[in-house]
Structure formats: C-alpha cells, structure tokens
Amino acid sequence: MKKIIPFIVFAVSLPAFFACCGKHDKQASQMSNPVIESIYARRxxxxxxxxxxxxxxxxxxxxxxxxxxxxxxxxxxxxxxxxxxxxxxxxxxxxxxxxxxxxxxxxxxxxxxxxxxxxxxxxxxxxxxxxxxxxxxxxxxxxxxxxxxxxxxxxxxxxxxxxxxxxxxxxxxxxxxxxxxxxxxxxxxxxxxYPAEAPEAKPRDLDKIRFID
Ligand SMILES: Cc1cc2nc3c(=O)[nH]c(=O)nc-3n(C[C@H](O)[C@H](O)[C@H](O)COP(=O)(O)O)c2cc1C
Missing domain, CATH: 3.40.109.10 (NADH Oxidase)
Known part of the structure; x- marks a missing residue:
C-alpha cells in the first residue's frame, strides 16, 4: 500500500498540473518571459x-x-x-x-x-x-x-x-x-x-490586429 500512495498522489495531481501548465502558457506570453517582459516594460x-x-x-x-x-x-x-x-x-x-x-x-x-x-x-x-x-x-x-x-x-x-x-x-x-x-x-x-523617469505606457490600439480566417 505504501508503494501505491505516491503513485495515487501523482495520478491525482496530473490534471491540476496540466491545468496549471495551460494557465502558465497563457500567462507566459504576457508576463513570465523575459523578452516579452522587456517589450511590455520598454518606454x-x-x-x-x-x-x-x-x-x-x-x-x-x-x-x-x-x-x-x-x-x-x-x-x-x-x-x-x-x-x-x-x-x-x-x-x-x-x-x-x-x-x-x-x-x-x-x-x-x-x-x-x-x-x-x-x-x-x-x-x-x-x-x-x-x-x-x-x-x-x-x-x-x-x-x-x-x-x-x-x-x-x-x-x-x-x-x-x-x-x-x-x-x-x-x-x-x-x-x-x-x-x-x-x-x-x-x-x-x-x-x-540610466533612466531618471519611468513614463507610463502610451495607449496602444489592439484593434489594429486581426486574424484572417
Ligand atoms: C522612427 C521613430 C522616430 C522617433 N522620433 C522621436 C523623436 O524625434 N523624439 C522623441 O522624443 N521621440 C521619438 N520617437 C519615440 C516615439 O515618440 C515613441 O516611441 C512613441 O511615442 C511611443 O512611446 P513609447 O516608446 O514610450 O512606447 C521616435 C520613435 C520612432 C520609432
């Protein structure tokens, strides 16, 4: 039984792990990638x-x-x-x-x-x-x-x-x-x-972007 417990814990946590990955992927595109962070932070x-x-x-x-x-x-x-x-x-x-x-x-x-x-x-x-x-x-x-x-x-x-x-x-x-x-x-x-100011981001018009189906 002791041997099975870690396996059960692992199996039960898999969906949570994948849900977390999906979330991470989505967020990564906006936040936790250093290049993207620099793009958004640059002013x-x-x-x-x-x-x-x-x-x-x-x-x-x-x-x-x-x-x-x-x-x-x-x-x-x-x-x-x-x-x-x-x-x-x-x-x-x-x-x-x-x-x-x-x-x-x-x-x-x-x-x-x-x-x-x-x-x-x-x-x-x-x-x-x-x-x-x-x-x-x-x-x-x-x-x-x-x-x-x-x-x-x-x-x-x-x-x-x-x-x-x-x-x-x-x-x-x-x-x-x-x-x-x-x-x-x-x-x-x-x-x-070296910056002596931290300007606010100027607004960007995301409506300029569209997918073509
Ligand atoms: C081709 C080009 C020319 C620019 N010329 C000037 C300039 O002569 N003086 C200035 O203060 N900013 C200049 N800028 C900066 C823009 O004003 C600035 O990128 C824009 O207002 C968006 O603001 P952000 O860079 O803070 O996002 C220029 C930017 C580009 C891409």
Missing part, C-alpha cells in the same frame, strides 16, 4: 541620470543591433557610438544657432537635444528604392532598445534631431565627424542612459 525615456553607461555595455547594445534581422543579411548600416558630452553639447549649440527657438534649455532636466541622453547610437544606411535599408535600421533600433531595457537602461529612438541636423548647415561638420561612408546617410539616433 521612451527622455530624462536620464548623470551616470555614464560603460563602453562595454554600449558595445553590447550596438552588437545586439547588428544581430537584428536584415534583408539578405547585407547589413547595410553603419553604426557610431557616441558618449562624448562635448559632441552632444556641440549638436545642441548647432541646433540652437541653426534653428532658433528649437532648443528649450529651461526644460526641466535639460541636458541636450538628444532627449538628454548620456550616450547615443547613430545609425546610417544608404538610400534604396525598396525601402529595405530603413526597415533594417528600424529593426536594429528595436534590438538596441529591448537589450537596453533588459539591462536596466532607458532608450529613445529619435528621428526628429536627425531631420533637423540635416537641414542646418552649422551641423554638417558634426555629421561628418561620424565618418559614415560615401552613400550612407545618418537616419536615426537611439539615445541611451
């Missing part, structure tokens, strides 16, 4: 502490970007990591001079026009008719943002400053300093740093 951060991001971490984040899916693995991007405060200050000055009124230094926590990030990854790609290069860059950015989130860093993808800098003659030398190859154009910055 654009625009306030950062003064703490510098170590270069090894910045290198890892850039490598996460390079590991993004990209069309035919052509890796048509060039990547620059910036953690030099002088560079951010120069960008800010150039924008202030080239676009008067576009810089509000009295904003709380203002540090620079890259949304106050203490580091940034600048990504360039060529023009291509298919648009694939820009899609690649988008995927690159998302990998960086999610990796940053998982490491306790904040991130913000920024096209606005790029667009402004391209239209300001004063900023040309700063863009040139990034040293992108001929034919490659700066497309986006991903600002990075």
């Amino acid at each position: 654009s951060v625009r306030q950062y502490t003064d703490q510098k991001v170590p270069r090894e971490i910045l290198q890892t984040l850039a490598e996460c970007g390079v590991n993004a899916p990209n069309a035919m693995n052509k890796q048509q991007w060039e990547v620059r990591i910036i953690d030099n405060e002088d560079y951010f200050n120069a960008l800010t000055d150039a924008m202030e001079q080239g676009m008067p009124g576009s810089v509000n230094r009295s904003e709380p926590g203002f540090r620079n026009v890259l949304r106050n990030a203490t580091a940034a990854i600048a990504i360039a790609c060529p023009d291509d008719e298919s648009g694939m290069s820009l899609i690649n860059v988008g995927l690159f950015c998302e990998n960086v943002c999610l990796a940053a989130q998982s490491l306790g860093l904040g991130s913000v993808v920024m096209a606005g400053p790029v667009w402004r800098l391209h239209s300001i003659p004063e900023a040309k030398t700063l863009i040139d300093r990034l040293g992108f190859s001929e034919g490659y154009k700066l497309r986006i910055f991903v600002g990075l740093g």
Whole structure:
C-alpha cells in the first residue's frame, strides 16, 4: 500500500498540473518571459541620470543591433557610438544657432537635444528604392532598445534631431565627424542612459490586429 500512495498522489495531481501548465502558457506570453517582459516594460525615456553607461555595455547594445534581422543579411548600416558630452553639447549649440527657438534649455532636466541622453547610437544606411535599408535600421533600433531595457537602461529612438541636423548647415561638420561612408546617410539616433523617469505606457490600439480566417 505504501508503494501505491505516491503513485495515487501523482495520478491525482496530473490534471491540476496540466491545468496549471495551460494557465502558465497563457500567462507566459504576457508576463513570465523575459523578452516579452522587456517589450511590455520598454518606454521612451527622455530624462536620464548623470551616470555614464560603460563602453562595454554600449558595445553590447550596438552588437545586439547588428544581430537584428536584415534583408539578405547585407547589413547595410553603419553604426557610431557616441558618449562624448562635448559632441552632444556641440549638436545642441548647432541646433540652437541653426534653428532658433528649437532648443528649450529651461526644460526641466535639460541636458541636450538628444532627449538628454548620456550616450547615443547613430545609425546610417544608404538610400534604396525598396525601402529595405530603413526597415533594417528600424529593426536594429528595436534590438538596441529591448537589450537596453533588459539591462536596466532607458532608450529613445529619435528621428526628429536627425531631420533637423540635416537641414542646418552649422551641423554638417558634426555629421561628418561620424565618418559614415560615401552613400550612407545618418537616419536615426537611439539615445541611451540610466533612466531618471519611468513614463507610463502610451495607449496602444489592439484593434489594429486581426486574424484572417
Ligand atoms: C522612427 C521613430 C522616430 C522617433 N522620433 C522621436 C523623436 O524625434 N523624439 C522623441 O522624443 N521621440 C521619438 N520617437 C519615440 C516615439 O515618440 C515613441 O516611441 C512613441 O511615442 C511611443 O512611446 P513609447 O516608446 O514610450 O512606447 C521616435 C520613435 C520612432 C520609432
């Protein structure tokens, strides 16, 4: 009888175990998976502490970007990591001079026009008719943002400053300093740093999703 008891306990607990697994599967897709948790927790951060991001971490984040899916693995991007405060200050000055009124230094926590990030990854790609290069860059950015989130860093993808800098003659030398190859154009910055704010999630419209039967 003693030998049978564990078996009975095991058999009785099986349905509960499977019910629990089913529940776990359902929840796992939303909560207990670290990648999915990072996706749900990530928000654009625009306030950062003064703490510098170590270069090894910045290198890892850039490598996460390079590991993004990209069309035919052509890796048509060039990547620059910036953690030099002088560079951010120069960008800010150039924008202030080239676009008067576009810089509000009295904003709380203002540090620079890259949304106050203490580091940034600048990504360039060529023009291509298919648009694939820009899609690649988008995927690159998302990998960086999610990796940053998982490491306790904040991130913000920024096209606005790029667009402004391209239209300001004063900023040309700063863009040139990034040293992108001929034919490659700066497309986006991903600002990075240790977050000094925890923004609420902005609403998402799930009605955009539907199954086709
Ligand atoms: C292509 C692209 C360009 C963006 N440009 C800027 C920008 O110039 N400045 C900025 O503060 N945020 C920028 N963002 C961040 C978006 O505003 C942000 O992702 C969106 O409002 C959703 O908020 P969340 O990232 O906190 O979920 C950009 C995001 C993307 C994907």
